[in-house]
Each structure stands twice: as C-alpha cells, then as structure tokens.
Amino acid sequence: MNAPFWYLSRPSRVLTLIALAAALTILAGFPLSLNMLRFRENLAWVNHTNEVLRQLSATERALLEAESSERGYLLTADATYLSTYNEWKDAIPALLSSLRGLVTDNTVQQKRVDDLSLDIKARLEELARAVQLGPQRLADVLDILKSARTTQLTPRIIQSLSQLRQTELSLLEARQASADRSGIFATISAAALFVFALISATFGIFIFEHQRTIERERQLQEVQAQLFQLSRLTSVGEMAAAIAHELNQPLAAMMNYLRGSKRLLEGISDERIDKARDALDKAASQSLRAGEVIRRLRDFITQGEITPKVENARTMVEEAVAIALRVANDHTVRVAMQFDGSVTYVLVDKIQIQQVIVNLVRNAIEAMENTVRRELTVSTRAAEDGMVIIKVADSGPGIDPSVAPKLFQPFITSKRNGTGIGLSISRTIVESHGGQMAVDPAALEGTTFYFTVRGVASEKLQSAE
Known part of the structure; x- marks a missing residue:
C-alpha cells in the first residue's frame, strides 16, 4: 500500500x-x-x-x-x-x-x-x-x-x-x-x-x-x-x-481554510508556529485582495465608481481614435477630427472614457463595412452647464428602426456577431461621470452617437495651480 x-x-x-x-x-x-x-x-x-x-x-x-x-x-x-x-x-x-x-x-x-x-x-x-x-x-x-x-x-x-x-x-x-x-x-x-x-x-x-x-x-x-x-x-x-x-466562491473557501488552519495553531507557543501564523496571515491578505479586485469590478458595473482626473480633451480623444483604428486595421476609412478651441480640459477617468470612444469608433467602422463612402467624424464641442459634448458620426446605413428604441439595453444588438453589451457598458461609464449618452436624432445620414462629460475651464485650472 x-x-x-x-x-x-x-x-x-x-x-x-x-x-x-x-x-x-x-x-x-x-x-x-x-x-x-x-x-x-x-x-x-x-x-x-x-x-x-x-x-x-x-x-x-x-x-x-x-x-x-x-x-x-x-x-x-x-x-x-x-x-x-x-x-x-x-x-x-x-x-x-x-x-x-x-x-x-x-x-x-x-x-x-x-x-x-x-x-x-x-x-x-x-x-x-x-x-x-x-x-x-x-x-x-x-x-x-x-x-x-x-x-x-x-x-x-x-x-x-x-x-x-x-x-x-x-x-x-x-x-x-x-x-x-x-x-x-x-x-x-x-x-x-x-x-x-x-x-x-x-x-x-x-x-x-x-x-x-x-x-x-x-x-x-x-x-x-x-x-x-x-x-x-x-x-x-x-x-x-x-x-x-465566478471566482468569489473559491476565494471564500480558501479564506475559510486559512482561518481554520490559524485557529488550529492558537494556544501553541513556538517560533516556528509564529512563522506559520505569519505566513497564513499573508496568504489570507492576498486572498482578500483578490476578492476586493473582483468586488470593485462588480461594483463598477453596477454602481459606476470612478476616479476622475483633469485630462487634456484633445489628447484623450486622439489617443482613443488611434487605438480604435489600429485595432480595426482598416485603412479605407477617412477620419476627420474637429476640436472646439474653447474646450481644453475635462474631468474624467481617462481610461474609461477612452474605452467609450474606442467602442463607438469601432462600431462606426463596422457599420460602414459595406458602404462605398466610408467617412468617420469625431468632434468635441462646449455645451451648457460646463459640460463637453463628444460626438462620433459615421456615413453608414443608419440604425435599424426595430433596434433603435432598445439600443442601450444589455444584449440588444443589430450585428450578427455582436454581444449587445458594449453600448450598455459605455452608457454606464458616461453616467458614472455625471454625463449622458444618446443618438443624435438630427443626423441626416449615417449614425451619430454623442455623450457629455464635465469640462474644466482653463482659468480655473490655472488658479488652482
């Protein structure tokens, strides 16, 4: 045996x-x-x-x-x-x-x-x-x-x-x-x-x-x-x-094992036992940290928690568009970017807002896949109440009328291979920044998505410095 x-x-x-x-x-x-x-x-x-x-x-x-x-x-x-x-x-x-x-x-x-x-x-x-x-x-x-x-x-x-x-x-x-x-x-x-x-x-x-x-x-x-x-x-x-x-259950089970093992060592006084307790504490701490990472991700999706900072609006938009074009790998799309000279800074979580722009640009490129005229326009414009409007417009065939009323609902998509969560998550990100996201009803052709974020006046930024 x-x-x-x-x-x-x-x-x-x-x-x-x-x-x-x-x-x-x-x-x-x-x-x-x-x-x-x-x-x-x-x-x-x-x-x-x-x-x-x-x-x-x-x-x-x-x-x-x-x-x-x-x-x-x-x-x-x-x-x-x-x-x-x-x-x-x-x-x-x-x-x-x-x-x-x-x-x-x-x-x-x-x-x-x-x-x-x-x-x-x-x-x-x-x-x-x-x-x-x-x-x-x-x-x-x-x-x-x-x-x-x-x-x-x-x-x-x-x-x-x-x-x-x-x-x-x-x-x-x-x-x-x-x-x-x-x-x-x-x-x-x-x-x-x-x-x-x-x-x-x-x-x-x-x-x-x-x-x-x-x-x-x-x-x-x-x-x-x-x-x-x-x-x-x-x-x-x-x-x-x-x-x-999900990962939370195995992490919770792991924590229970570690705590149970630590209780087994209580009341025993020995240098090696002390080292064992210290190692168990470190393992438990790392398990809690992994659980916290998962919790934060879940909280963001459901509650939209962000860490906003002052960012240059033009640089943020240009970087996001460049990333989207590199991912799409499509050199036939004509891209035009228009920036309002009165808009310099915005208060955002840069990574999250850039992800919104990347999603919109990639959706626009996919929408124009079978059209002869393939033009993409990304622009910024100052709005009321200190907000900034960011627009992404394409020359595609437009939105299917049957999908339009439910466009921002999860798992609703007009693409054959789409997951239907990109626009839903994007709107959650924008709303967590205190802005709004919608489709421009005045667009004469193609599709125009826009969303708002909070702007930061240059003079206020200088006075704060």
Missing part, C-alpha cells in the same frame, strides 16, 4: 507538489495554446476575406470611374475626363490580378474572377473604341453603345461582382464566428490556467507551513490528514463546478 501524502519525506512532498502544479499547468496550458493557435488562424482568414472584399470594392469602383470618365469626355470633350479615364482603366488589370491571387484557395471564386476578368476586358475594349472615336463621332459612339446592349456585358459584370461579394460575406460570417468561438475558448482556458496556478500556490503554502505542526503529534496527524484529504477533495470538486461562473 502506498504511503499517505502526510507520511512522505519532505523531498518527496516537494516533488509531489511540483508534479501536481505542473500537471495543472499543462492541463490548462494545452487547451490555451491550442485555442490561441486556432484563434490566430481564424483571425488570419477573417483578415484575408476582408481583403478580398476590399479588392472587390476597389475593382468595382475603378470600373465605374472609368465608365463615368469616358461619358464625361464624350459629352464635354474635356481632356481632364480623358486623363481620369486612362488612370482608372490602367489600374483595373492590376486590381484583377491581385483579386485572383487572393482567391487561389477557392476554385469556385477563382473561376468567377476569371469570368469577371474576361467580361471587364471586353467592356474596357468597348470603352476604348468609344474614346478612340471621340466626341466628334458621337453617332458612331452610339452605335457602339447599342451593340454593347446586346452583349449584356454590364449585367454580367454586376452579377459576377454580386456573386463574388455574397460568397465572401458568407465566408466572412462563418470565419468570424469561428474566430469568436476560438477567442472565447482561449479566454476560458487562460482563466482556468490562472485559477489552477492560484490553487496550486495556495495549496502548496498551506501544506508546507502546517506539516511541521502535524509531525509533532503522530496521532493528531493521522486524524488531521484524513479530515484534510476529505476537505481537499470536496473543495476541489466545488471549485471545479464554480470556475465557469
């Missing part, structure tokens, strides 16, 4: 605990590594699909610009239109070549690109013949246009572009969902790794510091070993069941 853990020699106990910690780490680290790898692969495919969609949009735009410039030249004989026509016409072959290179992983899409290339080439030849005839021979140009109607090149091109885009959008949806799942699993694995490490560390400290006392009284050691083994198995089972929901 194998000797109980309590009766093992000290080196054996050390090796056993190290092996246990290593096993727990590997147990949580393997799925974490696997899910992180899958997440990176899925994210790469998402970026790849987005690049295909951008190339499709660029090709379509180039063809439309070439056709528009050709008509402008034929109607006005203005050489500027001819120059523009040549510029877009020459850009199309390179765009098609790049698009074909991007879809080499999909034979169906590659065939569609090849068919599209042939149709566009024929269409460009029609345009070239019309341009070559010039404005002086409009009658001949009209004959070419009539002939073009019979070839049905334009409807075929439109259909090919639509099929390519719809296929890529379907792929994007599936790949984004897969990336989201991998990200969630990676997060859960990381949380499990942290909890396992915390359990291993606390359990190790407890064993080493209390083994000395147990060894003094062999009979008491046997009883305590049995009770502790039973408690350990029970606590491990309880914590394993609660890990997916």
Whole structure:
C-alpha cells in the first residue's frame, strides 16, 4: 500500500507538489495554446476575406470611374475626363490580378474572377473604341453603345461582382464566428490556467507551513490528514463546478481554510508556529485582495465608481481614435477630427472614457463595412452647464428602426456577431461621470452617437495651480 501524502519525506512532498502544479499547468496550458493557435488562424482568414472584399470594392469602383470618365469626355470633350479615364482603366488589370491571387484557395471564386476578368476586358475594349472615336463621332459612339446592349456585358459584370461579394460575406460570417468561438475558448482556458496556478500556490503554502505542526503529534496527524484529504477533495470538486461562473466562491473557501488552519495553531507557543501564523496571515491578505479586485469590478458595473482626473480633451480623444483604428486595421476609412478651441480640459477617468470612444469608433467602422463612402467624424464641442459634448458620426446605413428604441439595453444588438453589451457598458461609464449618452436624432445620414462629460475651464485650472 502506498504511503499517505502526510507520511512522505519532505523531498518527496516537494516533488509531489511540483508534479501536481505542473500537471495543472499543462492541463490548462494545452487547451490555451491550442485555442490561441486556432484563434490566430481564424483571425488570419477573417483578415484575408476582408481583403478580398476590399479588392472587390476597389475593382468595382475603378470600373465605374472609368465608365463615368469616358461619358464625361464624350459629352464635354474635356481632356481632364480623358486623363481620369486612362488612370482608372490602367489600374483595373492590376486590381484583377491581385483579386485572383487572393482567391487561389477557392476554385469556385477563382473561376468567377476569371469570368469577371474576361467580361471587364471586353467592356474596357468597348470603352476604348468609344474614346478612340471621340466626341466628334458621337453617332458612331452610339452605335457602339447599342451593340454593347446586346452583349449584356454590364449585367454580367454586376452579377459576377454580386456573386463574388455574397460568397465572401458568407465566408466572412462563418470565419468570424469561428474566430469568436476560438477567442472565447482561449479566454476560458487562460482563466482556468490562472485559477489552477492560484490553487496550486495556495495549496502548496498551506501544506508546507502546517506539516511541521502535524509531525509533532503522530496521532493528531493521522486524524488531521484524513479530515484534510476529505476537505481537499470536496473543495476541489466545488471549485471545479464554480470556475465557469465566478471566482468569489473559491476565494471564500480558501479564506475559510486559512482561518481554520490559524485557529488550529492558537494556544501553541513556538517560533516556528509564529512563522506559520505569519505566513497564513499573508496568504489570507492576498486572498482578500483578490476578492476586493473582483468586488470593485462588480461594483463598477453596477454602481459606476470612478476616479476622475483633469485630462487634456484633445489628447484623450486622439489617443482613443488611434487605438480604435489600429485595432480595426482598416485603412479605407477617412477620419476627420474637429476640436472646439474653447474646450481644453475635462474631468474624467481617462481610461474609461477612452474605452467609450474606442467602442463607438469601432462600431462606426463596422457599420460602414459595406458602404462605398466610408467617412468617420469625431468632434468635441462646449455645451451648457460646463459640460463637453463628444460626438462620433459615421456615413453608414443608419440604425435599424426595430433596434433603435432598445439600443442601450444589455444584449440588444443589430450585428450578427455582436454581444449587445458594449453600448450598455459605455452608457454606464458616461453616467458614472455625471454625463449622458444618446443618438443624435438630427443626423441626416449615417449614425451619430454623442455623450457629455464635465469640462474644466482653463482659468480655473490655472488658479488652482
């Protein structure tokens, strides 16, 4: 029969605990590594699909610009239109070549690109013949246009572009969902790794510091070993069941064990026992600290506690927009920032307000994903009662009327892969600063979100200094 853990020699106990910690780490680290790898692969495919969609949009735009410039030249004989026509016409072959290179992983899409290339080439030849005839021979140009109607090149091109885009959008949806799942699993694995490490560390400290006392009284050691083994198995089972929901319960259980162990040592006077008590106090303090971190996070979500400081409004907004653009990794959005010269400082928790701006900017970029005109405007403006208005406006399709009345409610979203909590948390942050958050009802197009924070007059800041 194998000797109980309590009766093992000290080196054996050390090796056993190290092996246990290593096993727990590997147990949580393997799925974490696997899910992180899958997440990176899925994210790469998402970026790849987005690049295909951008190339499709660029090709379509180039063809439309070439056709528009050709008509402008034929109607006005203005050489500027001819120059523009040549510029877009020459850009199309390179765009098609790049698009074909991007879809080499999909034979169906590659065939569609090849068919599209042939149709566009024929269409460009029609345009070239019309341009070559010039404005002086409009009658001949009209004959070419009539002939073009019979070839049905334009409807075929439109259909090919639509099929390519719809296929890529379907792929994007599936790949984004897969990336989201991998990200969630990676997060859960990381949380499990942290909890396992915390359990291993606390359990190790407890064993080493209390083994000395147990060894003094062999009979008491046997009883305590049995009770502790039973408690350990029970606590491990309880914590394993609660890990997916919250951390407070295992932390509370840990505190109870530490306090119970300290009570076992009361009334015993010995230098080593005093050191053991001190170690237990430190472990209990760290457990309370971890619980306090969780409590503060919970209190903030429910009560909105903040630590405001005086911050430069322009710097705060510029940093937040830069972060959002870097995360979105989309270089096709035109960004304009407008700052009111009378607004210099605001009283905010900088990190929290920047998170609100990042959320709004990322939502705006996602809303404009399938629009031709992609313009984002971020601005500040002084308001009444010493407040400052920060606006984020996009040129997207606007808000779904069915979602608009419930826009700021938790878990309400118009995005296929949205969680529905971003706007809700953002409004909680703004309201905890004494401000308000809403959608501008006067916006003529797109969507305009705005929120208010408290401003700080420059003269008041100087007088305070």
